[in-house]
Amino acid sequence: MSIFQPEVSRHFLATFFFEVTAGTPKIPSMIDMRFQSISGLGRTTNVRSVYEGGENVGAHHLPEQIVHNELVFTRGVMLLSPLTMVFGEMLSDFKVRRIDVVIMLLNARLLPKACWSISDAVPSGWDTGALDANDDKVLINTFKLRYRDITRLGIVA
Numbered sequence: 576m577s578i579f580q581p582e583v584s585r586h587f588l589a590t591f592f593f594e595v596t597a598g599t600p601k602i603p604s605m606i607d608m609r610f611q612s613i614s615g616l617g618r619t620t621n622v623r624s625v626y627e628g629g630e631n632v633g634a635h636h637l638p639e640q641i642v643h644n645e646l647v648f649t650r651g652v653m654l655l656s657p658l659t660m661v662f663g664e665m666l667s668d669f670k671v672r673r674i675d676v677v678i679m680l681l682n683a684r685l686l687p688k689a690c691w692s693i694s695d696a697v698p699s700g701w702d703t704g705a706l707d708a709n710d711d712k713v714l715i716n717t718f719k720l721r722y723r724d725i726t727r728l729g730i731v732a
Contacts, residue, residue, distance in 0.1 A: 678690065
């Protein structure tokens with residue numbers, strides 16, 4: 576496979592790093608790694624348009640601030656895990672815990688191809704799919720995070 580050929584996005588994993596107590600190093604969760612989908616890897620820039628006096632044709636576009644997308648993870652409902660505990664603490668008791676996340680895109684041989692590092696994320700939403708007695712599908716949890724920064728670490732292998 577050529578390095579210029581794009582990878583398919585079906586092989587990926589995420590590692591969440593949690594602070595157990597304030598001031599201690601963050602440790603990875605070995606349980607919360609596999610998800611059905613991950614979306615929201617990106618950012619945009621807010622732009623303000625400024626028009627010159629008497630000039631109606633063109634505008635100057637001035638960048639103002641960078642806005643990060645909401646990071647969304649979906650997977651089947653599981654037993655209690657570090658991720659569900661942190662989301663529960665934040666969305667029930669408003670106990671804020673900052674999370675770091677590393678997301679890796681894997682190639683067909685399951686070797687890392689690209690990597691993103693998300694820092695200082697906080698839970699912003701948690702949804703559980705509909706319960707339906709007429710349907711025989713996996714019950715899905717959706718976890719949403721807002722984060723301070725994202726860094727693309729590039730191609731690894």
